[in-house]
Amino acid sequence: MPFMPVKFNLPKRVKLAQGLWMLYWLSVIVGILIFSLGIFFKIELRKRSEMMDNNESHLVPNLLILGGMLACGVNAFGGKVCHDSLDPMKFAKWKPMLKPYLLLCCGFNVLLLLTAVLCFLMQFAVYLTLAEGLKNGIRFYKDTDTPGRCFMKRTLDMTQIEFRCCGNNNFRDWFEVQWISNRYLDMSNDEVKDRVLSNVEGKYLMDSVPFSCCNPGSPRPCIQHHLTNNSAHYDYDLRTEELNIWTRGCHEALFSYYSSMMNSIGSLAAVSDIWICFLTCYLSTALETMADPENPECESEGWLLEKGVKETFAELLTKLKMLGKTNQVEEVCPAQSTQQTQNIFN
Template sequence: MALLKVKFDLKKRVKLAQMLWLMYWFSIMAGVLVLSLGLFFKIELRKRSELMDNNESHFVPNLLIGVGLLACGINAFGGKICYDSLDSSKFAKWKTVLKPFLICCFLFNVLLFFTALLCFTMRIPLQFTLAEGLKNGMKYYKDSDVPGRCYMKRTLDLMQMEFRCCGNNNYKDWFEIQWVSNRYLDFSSKEVKDRISSNVDGQYLLDGVPFSCCNPSSPRPCIQHQVTNNSAHYSYDHHTEELNIWKRGCRDALVSYYGGLMNTIGILVLLVTMLEVAVMVGLQYVNTSLSTLVNPEDPESESEGWILEKTVKETFTDIMAKMKAMGKGNQVEEGAEDQAVATVS
């Protein structure tokens, strides 16, 4: 028994084809939207590629770009088939390619759903990528005169000001690395010598943060140096007072930003998937309704359309049976080849 069988007359078939043709145009625009979102996300990642440990994060935007291009091509082709279905003579040339095309549409919808899932799960690998990338980036903050690293300071400062964050996990991360270049240190000063000699790695460490960590909304002038030294500032206690530097870590801020962006894109891709499934089902109805005309020579005769010729269970059983038959056929061919080789020997 066919799944979701519907009876059609000429008027219903024409309305279905016209509506489906319009939906295909919406699908093309949806494909352009997915392509645009992929490009936008790729540009956003490129802006801060120096702060990411690897290029794996570009897999999802590249996939979105590819899926968007495929959607435009597939839907343009499907729209042409629907337009030609209004004329039985033109539609006849598409009958041989319709079944393979519908299989391609089904596989494309699976790819779309997989892409949406990747968008929702990208937050997890992004956390590890940013954790390592930010850690390395902070180490190179002081290397403003080293080729290949001279823009790291600018990148980190702009990022901390834009996302209102400080450090990797929090502002204390700056206490654990030397972020002041040696060229700006007076090595004849006793304070500088003491700080360097007191550190195992010979680094000049400070309980201070770069200026970009300062919160401009704070009424107090920014305390970015000697943050933990209460006696260095009037009426100040870093344990109880609300610090006038950003407390939020940049990894959390960036993951929230990119994660929110990817969740939005994932929802849009799911909506596009639903639209693609709808047009695929509509095209199957067009195909079956035109293939089952009571009188093929009379375009006004009634017909029946369905999604599957059999039930889901029967269709699945048939597919499994065909796959088993193909497997047995391959085994027989291999056995025959082995026997032929043995006979020749």
């Protein structure tokens, strides 16, 4: 007995074909949107690739780009089939392709679901990648003359300005690293010497942050040096004064940005084409079961599965078992093998 059968007459088949035609072309637009979001996501990751600890996060935008391209092709073909489905002469040439097309749609939906799941699961990987990448970015901020790190300062400064953040977790991360290159330090200055010699690793540490941490909306001129020294500034108290630098860490800001993007893309990919496959199954079976194909007024029956769910899965498992048996090599007994060899030489 078919699974979820529905009776169709001519008006119902026409409405189903017209509705599917519109949905398919709407899905083409969604495919273009998924492709564009994949490109945008990849560009955003590339822009800050110096602060990303690995390239695993690029798997999601690559799948989105592939899924968007496939969505455009698959849905455009489906729209053409639905447009010609009510003309028996035109539909005859598409009829042999319907089953392979439905199988292709199923595989395509599995790919979209995998992409949607990865959009949610890869957020933890992005979280760890950003934590380690930003930590290294702050450490290599001063290495503007080192190959491979020449643009680290510019990337980190632009990130702090754009996302209104400072440091990895907060602005105090800059106190723990030497972010000014030795070439810009006057080693003949006693204060500089004292700072370098007082540190075990010989680093020039100070309670200051780069200019990109400054909040331009603050009414007070930016205090970016001697942040922990209340006496260094007039009418200033670190414990009560509202700092005129960004207090939010870039790790939190970037992860919030990327995770919101991945959530929205994942939700879009998850619901894009699954429901269209069900309606296409109804349309194809309704057209195949017409008693008289030349008489469009006759009634027909459509369904999702030709048999029940249990029977369909049992039949599929049987086919897979038969396929596995045909690929097995028959075992030959040693005695039989020896006899066959003697017969060949005789």
